[in-house]
Amino acid sequence: MNRLRHALCAIAAVLSSGAVPAVASAADTASSRAPIEQFFANPQFARTALSPDGRFLAAISGAPGRRDVLAVVDLQSKALKIVAGYSNVDVLAFEWVSAGRLLFSVSDKQVGPDGAYLAGGLYAVDRDGADLRQLAAQNGNSGAPVVGSRLQTQRLLPWYAGMLGQRGAQDSDWAYVELPDIGSAGTMQAVDLLHLNTRTGQTRKVPRPGPVYRWLLDDAGEPRLALAAQDGVTRVHYRDPANGQWRVLASFDSYTGGPQAFEPLGFGSDGVLYVGKNDGRDTMALHTFDFATGKVNPQPLIVTDGYDFDGVPVGHRGKLLGFTLLTDAYSSVWFDKDMAALQKKVDALLPGTNNLLSVASRSDAPWVLVRAYSDRQPSTWLAYHVASGALSPVGGAHPAIDPARMGRQQPVKYKARDGREIPGLLTLPPGGGKGLPLVLLVHGGPYVRGSSWGWDAESQFLASRGYAVLEPAFRGSTGFGRAHFEAGWKQWGLAMQDDIADGARWAVAQGHADPKRICIMGASYGGYATLMGLVRDPDLYRCGVNWVGVSDINLLYSGHWSFESDLGAAWKKFGMPVLVGDPVKDAAQLKATSPIEQAARITQPLLLAYGGADLRVPIVHGTRLRDAVTRTNKAVEWVEYPREGHGWSLPQNRVDFWGRVERFLDRHIGKDAVR
Template sequence: MGYKVFRTMALACAVALAGVATAADNDPPVPSAADFGERPMLKDPILSPDGAMVAAEAKRGDKDVVALVDLDPTKANSTRTIPIPGDFSVQWVRWAGSDKVLVSLLGTSKIYDIEVPITRLITIDVHSGVAAYIGLKSQGLVGDDVLYVDPAGAFLLLSTQPSIFDLPAVYRIDLATLKSEKVVKAQDGVWSWYADDKGVVRTGIAGEGKKWWVVYRERADQEFTRTKRREYDEDDVGVDKFLPIGGSDTGYAMAAGKSGRFGLYKYDFRADAIGEQVYENPEVDIDDFDVGKDGHLSAVYFTNDKPEIEWFDPELKKLQARLDRALPGHANRVISRSADNMRLLILSASADDPGTVYFYDRKTNNMSPFAALYQKLGGKRLAPMEPVRYKARDGLEIRGYLTLPPGRGDKNLPLVVMPHGGPFVRDSWGYDAWVQYLASRGYAVLQPNYRGSTGFGKAFVDKGIGQFGRGMQDDVDDGVKWLATRGTVDAKRVCIMGASYGGYAAMLAAVRNPEIYRCAISFAGLSDVSAQLRYDRKSFAASRYYRNWRDKVRGDKDFELDTISPLKMAERMTVPILIAHGTKDRTVPVSQSQKLHDALVKLKRPHEFVLYKDEAHGFSDPAHATDFLNRVGAFLDKNNPADGKPRGS
């Protein structure tokens, strides 16, 4: 099949079967809140090594299941769903050979009456559908740290603790009998073990107090030797991820180079030293990398304005170019491959197309749709998202994304600015249900990657040190002013909305800048910075960039955190605010929103408050996600109507 046929077929699949609204749709329907509240039909589909089946996370009602799909079109009942035992949710799914699927499960347990998260591992026989537990009879909190899976599915290597009081050892689990054998005993201080691509545990990372070191061996029949102990450096970026290569003392490591950006390097395990640079992007950090069965680098993944792949496999590099020509305006990513690289799953998605997974057979050169991820959105109107850049008040360039409401032009629009959570993460280009819901109701949406956002190198993260609720907040405000100055938005019709840190930014804006924002919306936001630091310091950590986070949030040790805590300034909150939180949020406790609500009730300040039963740091129940969006829509209609007159007119 030639290129023209490939292109025609791919485009026909994308339009006819993915159900995305196109230029031919003169007036496509506007999605409802329920459409945007929908969960994806499946998540993270992955091909079996022989390319005959697909396994994925899915939902049946409100329960997590594993979906198994036989790709043979002649077979009846080709799709099955396997229920998950107990009160667990699915973390990830992967294959162990072509006859078994491994599933990581997340649940909770209690230690001294304190509820804590635990992970466990099961295997599913794809022929019988029978699920079985993998692990020790007695086990610590982490039970899904799989270091290696035999390509034939005969065994796996699992790093786990016999109890919460033990350091992890490594066990070889026979996947036929499920019997375990300890192959690496626990070592002093070692919490993280790594195996090479041949299934030999080669190295471990150890730490105690302010000291850290590496243990290493060349072969399975050797004892581990330890490198010299070193102190954690406050500003030491170090290695984010590394992979030993079988039969060699070298491997690959993701680490920050002289530029401060994370790139890919050779790593000498015997010398415990970073070697030559393999790849570094000139603008952003790399996110991940893949190595083929031969130990050679296959691909590097990174996110500039949009998600991208740098292929080192010549054939897949050519395929990527063909995909991008056939499906323009989309991020087209190979998300899974058969062992021989002849069968592929490809996800094609964009901001205004929530995504279709395609199955591509390289032998027949045939590509066909496998699944549209959000079926309720098929044929309905969504809005494109554009990368933007603007200058903050101190001259720092801020990247972000701007979504304009369809059919409303690009002048004098009402705006909702939506800072991301974290704060030490980043927003990226792609489908976002909240953004699309707001755009569907007539609002422009700005998503700024304020200073401290990760992915743009250490120097940009450094700019966020001590700027929690200060410079970070200024960057958000400056984005509003930039859009108003160029006439895109009406400066008198602006609200702010966010979740987690974004929810905090919305709360703080309602106190700090009532002259900018007409209203604020917070989901799972924090109102008391000191209390959150006491609860969980890791929630503020950019751990990829700093081994020891300490007081990066506070900045100056004498800085008073109450001055950036909305709860402590509730009497100044005159802007209407909608506050929402999940009752089982373990990242930001529900008390962070409850206490602000209580304070505002006492002060008789205008606000709305809602708790979502059993939700955590996000929505898992589509009914709750839909209810929240409906509340957001009604709140905006009341306080910043998209078609209303500007305030003060």
């Protein structure tokens, strides 16, 4: 693995045009602290994808001191070409339109979200850098390149047009893009789907069956499914290939689901729709949908014990090869025997990592793309030559990270006080240890899947500083079955909070944690849980770190909350009263579980950080909380990043924030704490 790491660093140096990332010096031994920048710099490789013919590899490459670029590697000749790179904007995302052409978007990653309206538009370019065309207009003075003089202004799409993020037919110059339908109030009402010619700018609008928020292409790259939400009800629309007409397959509650609910996952080459559904089980399994009966076939194809099925199909030349799925970590289930055999060969070559394979979509090719990662190894990409069995490093997300200096992570389960089993992830410092200072790292959402096994900047940074890190998947977290999800309804600050505290006590009982050195921290809902943890369990937690956290549930209803989507108002009206609490019927509960209302009970040291441009949890959540807590608690640190939104997008702010976290934890539970 060390040889692989050095090779990845060398390739990254080529892509960075001479700008090589800082690496540990000889004095930076395994016992010292790796620089914060190694954890929180932008990744040097953010994404890679094989061309449809499998001959070329495209990647977004970044490096300190220069903007992110779009590079294409000829896997046969090993020649590399930067096909899109600018001094004033970064390449943000890309898709292969065909074997010879790419669609990409740009953004200014050196501007915080307060400048998010300065969009750079969509562009297309040939894989050799020729025929660059602008396809969507710029908004504001973004400084994005203006190209394509033959393209008339009236043909440019609006600045908010975006890529679909799905693999289309990849056999022509046409690609599908999304165009939000912006209402008179400036909010998104739905999402239109356009078929766009990436050379001429010509578009064709796909008929929309209602207020669609998600489109799904079939295996041939044609629009086949559309999910629309209205008045708290989601309808799944199917476009019949025989007549091109839409019809409703199912409808169900957008937030609580129901017997008819299923999750569309993708199409096979024969038009089969693969879905995730509970169908009498607590956890969701993989099924097929029967268009003749209009129902989900009851016999599951894949059941993931203890986890809801969460996967995407992998196809090649019109054949379904298998699924890449998530349980405790990502893995692949191969229906195709050749892919199963290939997986074994790659795993034998890379025994220390989890290895995910990608294949060319439209032709037989000698190359397979491998994404390798582990709990200690950030994602790296390699090209595997099927005939020779040779692996060639392509690039790594964070090549300066030394896996030998990272901690080990393991999935764990513990019992909450009412007997419910709570999954979690435990990361220990390099070398392990007992009686360690413990950080409870609480995920946001809260009704989402938290972290999965693998290298994570936040948990590994904390572990590198000597802390044990526990990330509990408290009740309400998704991915672990229907009962676990429903058990979290209306439990903000109550049973959900108990699950987190019970995790801390479990870590103490197992000998991992020192009971007198425990801190709780998190962002968004995790920030809320941090505050309520300090309120409810003052004897358990020595300190807390809350960034961009909700400080009062009623503020979510009063207009100080935005989902930046068409579901914002519907969520408040139909989702929140059921999942979080009704502002009238549950008024007493919401007051009792409001950190602002309970601010006088927060007596422990507290670090607060908020973004001045946050639309999800506006800074009023932070300022009102700060003012309420500091009336009785002087051990409060406050930081505002004026240009940031719901989290830290700029590397310098990530480095600054985690430097503050490091010093804060050192003082209160770490190396400088009074014991």
